[in-house]
Amino acid sequence: MTAKIIDGKAVAAGVRQECRQRVDVLKKKFGVSPGLAVIMVGEDPASAVYVRKKIQACADVGIDSRKFLFPADVEQSAVIDKITELSANPSIHGILVQLPLPKHFDVKAVLGAIDQEKDVDGFHLYNVGGLVIGDTVFPPCTPYGVMLLLDHAGVDVAGRNAVVVGASNIVGKPMALMLMQREATVSVCHAKTRDLAQFTILADILIVAAGYPNLITAPMVKSGAVVIDVGINRLANGQLVGDCDFEGVRRRASMITPVPGGVGPMTVTMLLVNTINSAERSLNAAGHQPMLGRSICAATPGI
Numbered sequence: 525m526t527a528k529i530i531d532g533k534a535v536a537a538g539v540r541q542e543c544r545q546r547v548d549v550l551k552k553k554f555g556v557s558p559g560l561a562v563i564m565v566g567e568d569p570a571s572a573v574y575v576r577k578k579i580q581a582c583a584d585v586g587i588d589s590r591k592f593l594f595p596a597d598v599e600q601s602a603v604i605d606k607i608t609e610l611s612a613n614p615s616i617h618g619i620l621v622q623l624p625l626p627k628h629f630d631v632k633a634v635l636g637a638i639d640q641e642k643d644v645d646g647f648h649l650y651n652v653g654g655l656v657i658g659d660t661v662f663p664p665c666t667p668y669g670v671m672l673l674l675d676h677a678g679v680d681v682a683g684r685n686a687v688v689v690g691a692s693n694i695v696g697k698p699m700a701l702m703l704m705q706r707e708a709t710v711s712v713c714h715a716k717t718r719d720l721a722q723f724t725i726l727a728d729i730l731i732v733a734a735g736y737p738n739l740i741t742a743p744m745v746k747s748g749a750v751v752i753d754v755g756i757n758r759l760a761n762g763q764l765v766g767d768c769d770f771e772g773v774r775r776r777a778s779m780i781t782p783v784p785g786g787v788g789p790m791t792v793t794m795l796l797v798n799t800i801n802s803a804e805r806s807l808n809a810a811g812h813q814p815m816l817g818r819s820i821c822a823a824t825p826g827i
Contacts, residue, residue, distance in 0.1 A: 669790025
């Protein structure tokens, strides 16, 4: 068996084409340009790359983006003041704070300062709590993208055994909640899990987001499983790899995402979707009736 490759680049390209059409309608019919504000503190090289990709993606679909850079030693209050200002700005529909923040920051306080109606990263307590009951406004972008990849690949989640490796607030925990909302039977593994393989071998759907290269090897994977590799690791030789031994696991799985080119393109794309959804929601609140995107968490998915 050789796994079918789930091409995140191709799926993301299709979603972005729909995004362009929705932005075009907002601009021509309602005179509204979706706006995204990106806040970055410090000069972390990886963060700078991610921010640049997000700005480029916004330009690609017609979203107006604004970048706000702060030095690493800035007072937290200055950043929160900017967030408060942006939250009150009607031309800004989404606010993103690039993580990680410097150690002297209280991340919860900073993310909590974002207006829940503009929390397009899906990290505000309101949106995280909404995941528990399946009624979040803005799903976190990476697990949101994973769900859309599963949909495009024709994977029926209901009733399947799903194992999530990694329990972060950004990926692992919301991923598990989204899968539960779709009626999967979910196990979450983490750094304290004993004998990881006894869990992964039972997974019909295996989602790995631990941040360790080659953590998952072929003997740990059930024959015919769908494997979604969220990990991004750079080896000493500069090569980017995921958390799975790709060549080994692809001979066991029925479907697998590559790294790069799998989940990564979807993460940025779902940020665009959330921003456009926010712009449409603002029009709806003002009494207009644009076509609102639906949450991927719903039983009938859509964007």
